[in-house]
Amino acid sequence: MSERRSFSRRAVTIGGGIALALGLGALGLSVPSLLRKRYRASAYDDLLDDLVDRDAAIKVGAAFRAQTAAKPEPQALGKALRHRLERRTLADVTGSDLAQSRMLEVKGWVMPETLVLLSVLASEES
Amino acid sequence: MNAFVDARAVPAGTILEPDLAIVGGGPVGITLALALAHTPLRIMLFESGGMDFDPATQALYAGTNAGVRYLPLDASRMRYLGGSTNHWGGWCRPLDPIDFEKRDWVAHSGWPFGIETLKPYFARAQSLIEAGLWKYDGATPQMAALAPLLKLGDGGVYTSWFQFSKTRGDVLPTHFGTRYADDLKRIPNLRLYLHANATALKLSPNAAGIAAIEIATLNKKAITVRPRMAVLAMGAVENARLMLASNDVEAAGVGNRNDLVGRYFADHPIPRDTATLVSFAGDIPGYYFNPAVFGATLIRATFAPTDEFKRTHRVLGSLTTVESPVELGELDKAAVVTAALAVGADASNAKAFSLGCGLELEPDPERRLTLTDQRDALGLPRLKLTNRVSDSDFQRYRDTIKELGRQLLTAGSGMIRLNNATRAAWEGALDWGDHHLGTTRMHVDPKQGVVDADLRVHGMSNLFVAGSGAFPTYSASNPTLNLLALTLRLADHLRTALR
Numbered sequence: 110m111s112e113r114r115s116f117s118r119r120a121v122t123i124g125g126g127i128a129l130a131l132g133l134g135a136l137g138l139s140v141p142s143l144l145r146k147r148y149r150a151s152a153y154d155d156l157l158d159d160l161v162d163r164d165a166a167i168k169v170g171a172a173f174r175a176q177t178a179a180k181p182e183p184q185a186l187g188k189a190l191r192h193r194l195e196r197r198t199l200a201d202v203t204g205s206d207l208a209q210s211r212m213l214e215v216k217g218w219v220m221p222e223t224l225v226l227l228s229v230l231a232s233e234e235s
Numbered sequence: 236m237n238a239f240v241d242a243r244a245v246p247a248g249t250i251l252e253p254d255l256a257i258v259g260g261g262p263v264g265i266t267l268a269l270a271l272a273h274t275p276l277r278i279m280l281f282e283s284g285g286m287d288f289d290p291a292t293q294a295l296y297a298g299t300n301a302g303v304r305y306l307p308l309d310a311s312r313m314r315y316l317g318g319s320t321n322h323w324g325g326w327c328r329p330l331d332p333i334d335f336e337k338r339d340w341v342a343h344s345g346w347p348f349g350i351e352t353l354k355p356y357f358a359r360a361q362s363l364i365e366a367g368l369w370k371y372d373g374a375t376p377q378m379a380a381l382a383p384l385l386k387l388g389d390g391g392v393y394t395s396w397f398q399f400s401k402t403r404g405d406v407l408p409t410h411f412g413t414r415y416a417d418d419l420k421r422i423p424n425l426r427l428y429l430h431a432n433a434t435a436l437k438l439s440p441n442a443a444g445i446a447a448i449e450i451a452t453l454n455k456k457a458i459t460v461r462p463r464m465a466v467l468a469m470g471a472v473e474n475a476r477l478m479l480a481s482n483d484v485e486a487a488g489v490g491n492r493n494d495l496v497g498r499y500f501a502d503h504p505i506p507r508d509t510a511t512l513v514s515f516a517g518d519i520p521g522y523y524f525n526p527a528v529f530g531a532t533l534i535r536a537t538f539a540p541t542d543e544f545k546r547t548h549r550v551l552g553s554l555t556t557v558e559s560p561v562e563l564g565e566l567d568k569a570a571v572v573t574a575a576l577a578v579g580a581d582a583s584n585a586k587a588f589s590l591g592c593g594l595e596l597e598p599d600p601e602r603r604l605t606l607t608d609q610r611d612a613l614g615l616p617r618l619k620l621t622n623r624v625s626d627s628d629f630q631r632y633r634d635t636i637k638e639l640g641r642q643l644l645t646a647g648s649g650m651i652r653l654n655n656a657t658r659a660a661w662e663g664a665l666d667w668g669d670h671h672l673g674t675t676r677m678h679v680d681p682k683q684g685v686v687d688a689d690l691r692v693h694g695m696s697n698l699f700v701a702g703s704g705a706f707p708t709y710s711a712s713n714p715t716l717n718l719l720a721l722t723l724r725l726a727d728h729l730r731t732a733l734r
Contacts, residue, residue: 160573160576161576162572162573162576164569165568165569165570165572165573166569166573168565168566168569168570169566169569169570169573172566172570199577200577200578200579203577203578204578204645207388207578207641207644207645208645210638210641212637212640212641214637214653215570216566216567216570216652217510217511217652217653217654217656218567218570218574218650218651218652219637219640219641219644219650219651219652219653220570220573220574220644220650221574221577221644224573224574224577228573
């Protein structure tokens with residue numbers, strides 16, 4: 110009985126995961142990293158933890174680095190981002206970027222500046 | 236009923252003396268004739284073609300192209316009764332108020348009057364085009380009630396609306412030649428000549444007016460027309476050609492003392508797949524893709540910069556439409572996930588769509604028509620079009636679409652990818668609207684315009700040039716509705732001038 114309940118919970122968990130993955134699959138979007146991956150420790154985990162899907166952000170950051178001649182130095186970038194995100198959520202800062210038209214292009218995608226820079230940091234630290 | 240006259244059957248050497256000669260039987264010529272029906276004026280309209288497409292007549296349009304890729308000159312217009320309405324798409328949208336202004340960031344901008352001057356004529360123009368009730372941007376609440384608009388945050392781009400010349404049986408949209416043929420035949424003071432090609436404007440001895448218009452047919456008949464007044468209504472390309480080629484008295488051609496005829500040619504560039512729009516929620520209403528039936532009106536959404544945004548960001552007009560669903564690559568999906576999560580949106584059902592657009596170009600005197608040494612079957616010099624688009628024209632549009640992307644993210648409804656990063660990419664995606672504009676531009680100063688605010692050629696007492704060739708700036712709106720309003724205003728002027 111107990112075994113069956115345990116099996117049943119596992120089935121539900123797996124089923125839920127599949128359903129979520131299928132839901133995200135409308136565009137073939139990746140499954141959020143929290144379901145499947147841990148990252149090596151970074152001095153910027155306090156910042157990078159704001160990224161709900163760090164795998165996706167790493168791709169964005171790598172693409173931005175590839176298109177940009179000037180390579181940001183992680184320490185300086187981390188310091189600048191800490192300053193921006195001090196006592197503010199990423200959503201707040203993103204909202205400010207949007208309100209003030211602080212946007213960057215990543216292979217044509219128009220994205221809030223802080224989000225792109227955070228993605229660059231994630232890419233540097235991956 | 237006055238049957239149309241086949242000019243090929245008129246005795247050679249015939250001299251005609253109408254009060255008003257209209258040269259060209261496209262939407263402008265037809266509208267002018269309809270507007271002046273049942274007046275005491277004796278009107279004659281001369282159309283080069285017949286009632287249907289004829290390859291030999293169409294070949295009179297052939298010319299050469301240089302510069303940025305453009306359609307052959309005999310492919311971007313139609314030479315028979317109804318003119319280019321025989322192949323138009325029926326897209327309609329009025330000019331915006333800012334289109335008439337002198338804008339310090341747009342060289343050579345400024346109309347001689349504001350939109351208020353044209354407004355009284357829009358209703359009649361809309362009726363002639365058969366585009367249904369006048370809705371346009373007033374349609375937003377009703378369309379939103381049908382299906383919610385894609386949400387945009389506050390900013391410089393808004394959802395605007397095209398209307399369309401409506402379906403009538405199998406005719407989509409209104410082809411002026413077939414639609415109004417019977418109406419034209421019922422006008423007692425009009426004689427309409429088919430297969431009648433204007434080959435020369437003959438100036439009076441003092442060059443202050445035209446004394447005659449020479450008409451020729453492809454079977455070698457010649458007719459002389461001696462009108463009190465004449466209106467050229469052959470389209471922006473052919474009007475300029477006839478004026479430049481009529482150079483026996485003044486070497487530069489008729490109305491060309493300041494070397495402006497044929498300059499400032501413009502069209503609306505229509506780059507394909509210029510951007511990708513992702514809707515986080517997935518599907519968007521059908522009125523973004525196709526004209527939706529709304530009462531007796533066909534209507535379709537478009538993204539347009541506000542006049543305020545144009546002013547503050549020094550951009551030009553543009554009208555962006557959603558075209559078709561597209562697939563995204565891995566990086567694209569990563570960008571969508573990252574951005575959606577950051578703005579608190581659920582992108583699990585997101586869908587992506589290709590965007591197209593029509594752009595306004597900045598007036599450029601070097602984008603122009605000139606005569607060549609080649610001649611057509613009637614002996615008229617053929618044209619060369621030198622086409623140019625500046626980098627800033629593309630950049631200004633990029634700025635507008637970037638703003639749209641910012642507003643979508645602000646609303647948490649979607650995002651944008653700009654697809655053309657280089658000049659080569661823009662040119663590779665380039666198509667054109669076949670909207671010929673600007674070659675006989677309107678300005679109060681003869682040194683800056685070919686025609687005055689009444690469309691009268693500067694320095695000429697009795698010659699007018701109608702159509703979108705008179706537009707000093709071009710907007711991004713499709714020209715037909717607007718050029719018909721301008722034509723109806725001309726009709727009012729002629730009614731008084733010929734009294």
